[in-house]
Amino acid sequence: MMRQKIVLFGDSLTEQSIRENGWGVPLANAYSRRADVLVRGYGGYNTRWALFLLHHLFPLDSTKPPVATTIFFGANDAALTGRTSERQHVPVQEYKENLRKTVLHLKDCSPIMEIVLITPPPLCEEGRQAYAISLYGENASKLPERTNEVTGQYANACVEIAKEMGVWYINLWSKMQETDGWQKKFLSDGLHLTAEGNTVVYEEVIKVFNEAGLSPDKMPFDFPHHSKIDYKHPERAFQQNICDIQL
Amino acid sequence: MMRQKIVLFGDSLTEQSIRENGWGVPLANAYSRRADVLVRGYGGYNTRWALFLLHHLFPLDSTKPPVATTIFFGANDAALTGRTSERQHVPVQEYKENLRKTVLHLKDCSPIMEIVLITPPPLCEEGRQAYAISLYGENASKLPERTNEVTGQYANACVEIAKEMGVWYINLWSKMQETDGWQKKFLSDGLHLTAEGNTVVYEEVIKVFNEAGLSPDKMPFDFPHHSKIDYKHPERAFQQNICDIQL
Numbered sequence: 001m002m003r004q005k006i007v008l009f010g011d012s013l014t015e016q017s018i019r020e021n022g023w024g025v026p027l028a029n030a031y032s033r034r035a036d037v038l039v040r041g042y043g044g045y046n047t048r049w050a051l052f053l054l055h056h057l058f059p060l061d062s063t064k065p066p067v068a069t070t071i072f073f074g075a076n077d078a079a080l081t082g083r084t085s086e087r088q089h090v091p092v093q094e095y096k097e098n099l100r101k102t103v104l105h106l107k108d109c110s111p112i113m114e115i116v117l118i119t120p121p122p123l124c125e126e127g128r129q130a131y132a133i134s135l136y137g138e139n140a141s142k143l144p145e146r147t148n149e150v151t152g153q154y155a156n157a158c159v160e161i162a163k164e165m166g167v168w169y170i171n172l173w174s175k176m177q178e179t180d181g182w183q184k185k186f187l188s189d190g191l192h193l194t195a196e197g198n199t200v201v202y203e204e205v206i207k208v209f210n211e212a213g214l215s216p217d218k219m220p221f222d223f224p225h226h227s228k229i230d231y232k233h234p235e236r237a238f239q240q241n242i243c244d245i246q247l
Numbered sequence: 248m249m250r251q252k253i254v255l256f257g258d259s260l261t262e263q264s265i266r267e268n269g270w271g272v273p274l275a276n277a278y279s280r281r282a283d284v285l286v287r288g289y290g291g292y293n294t295r296w297a298l299f300l301l302h303h304l305f306p307l308d309s310t311k312p313p314v315a316t317t318i319f320f321g322a323n324d325a326a327l328t329g330r331t332s333e334r335q336h337v338p339v340q341e342y343k344e345n346l347r348k349t350v351l352h353l354k355d356c357s358p359i360m361e362i363v364l365i366t367p368p369p370l371c372e373e374g375r376q377a378y379a380i381s382l383y384g385e386n387a388s389k390l391p392e393r394t395n396e397v398t399g400q401y402a403n404a405c406v407e408i409a410k411e412m413g414v415w416y417i418n419l420w421s422k423m424q425e426t427d428g429w430q431k432k433f434l435s436d437g438l439h440l441t442a443e444g445n446t447v448v449y450e451e452v453i454k455v456f457n458e459a460g461l462s463p464d465k466m467p468f469d470f471p472h473h474s475k476i477d478y479k480h481p482e483r484a485f486q487q488n489i490c491d492i493q494l
Contacts, residue, residue, distance in 0.1 A: 044473025226291025231334035
């Protein structure tokens with residue numbers, strides 16, 4: 001039994017998923033001995049730059065494409081023009097087109113891959129401002145470099161693409177705002193996730209994976225549980241159900 | 248630039264490394280965007296059973312063998328005969344021979360792989376007894392199924408093999424006992440690791456990896472940091488230094 005792969009593709013919100021309290025940790029643990037959760041998170045990246053990675057991360061001739069991939073971009077695309085993070089800005093129409101290209105590429109890579117689009121989380125302008133002041137003091141720009149309203153446009157665009165292309169989606173922007181105090185409860189600097197914010201992402205992702213038939217308890221272990229090994233004849237436990245397990 | 252692989256091979260002490268507070272989490276984070284840390288931990292396994300996995304996990308014809316592998320067995324091998332965990336027992340001479348075979352296989356797999364043998368941690372008999380009572384109450388066996396003294400023999404054997412074969416080792420059994428109160432500070436049930444125990448393992452492993460020239464900051468990112476991307480000509484950042492990146 002070859003161990004499956006689940007890929008988390010995105011920006012810093014994905015790169016940081018493997019940190020302490022990150023959403024990738026409980027996910028990797030849930031699929032322990034069943035699937036490898038591979039983090040492909042690139043801090044600061046927008047969808048325009050992510051396109052350059054597609055053929056490298058998801059080669060079309062792969063013999064073992066991922067069984068599922070999350071695509072979690074938009075927080076950087078939504079940076080405003082004329083402000084301090086302008087270089088990361090991608091117009092919302094191009095963002096949609098880039099997501100469409102990304103989904104198409106993954107479908108080309110594997111027609112049975114479960115694809116999950118995740119919208120950017122909501123944005124707290126006060127939190128961003130406080131963070132800028134913590135870095136630059138009085139030199140911090142007074143003008144927001146991102147707004148929740150604009151980020152919401154990207155979230156809507158992401159959901160539209162998911163519906164258009166028939167893939168899974170998580171509207172994190174809406175979901176998080178259902179909770180009072182989301183600004184500080186879920187966001188550490190107005191943009192990145194607190195431990196509780198990471199928990200929301202984990203719970204939403206595992207819910208979608210369960211719906212998609214990728215519930216961990218439905219996936220086989222790569223090797224027998226130790227209780228299944230006859231200690232007088234251990235070889236018997238390893239003679240069956242092993243095909244081509246490779247790293 | 249192909250992303251490197253670091254494999255953690257072992258029993259439950261490795262399987263649990265990807266849990267919250269597990270030693271694999273800070274390790275994976277340290278190598279973020281540089282190497283994948285792949286957990287190959289099999290709870291309850293001893294070295295005898297682990298031998299059945301070698302050719303599957305580390306195929307000799309692999310074109311991308313791990314750059315480093317930790318081998319962390321012995322806690323189960325050291326279970327006592329005639330006690331409740333007897334089925335997991337492996338005589339210490341066979342344990343040595345199994346470790347030797349494992350190291351030889353990995354060297355065959357890749358002559359440049361950094362191999363790190365980790366001894367079992369010390370064992371707290373009182374902690375094991377309390378754990379047995381929590382599970383079985385009055386029916387819990389009064390006789391210890393593992394002792395620290397016997398586990399120490401396996402730790403010594405592990406170190407001997409490492410020296411004999413010229414590979415790295417971490418004498419966790421000795422290291423942890425240098426700290427007063429190791430019994431509860433580092434062990435949750437007399438055998439498995441607390442958060443602080445996991446921290447010890449992480450710190451010892453990253454220390455060895457640094458000594459072995461695998462310091463994360465000496466390994467290249469798989470793709471450019473976003474600050475290196477010319478936003479007017481992003482393609483330029485992706486034209487260089489990219490060979491064959493595959494998952």
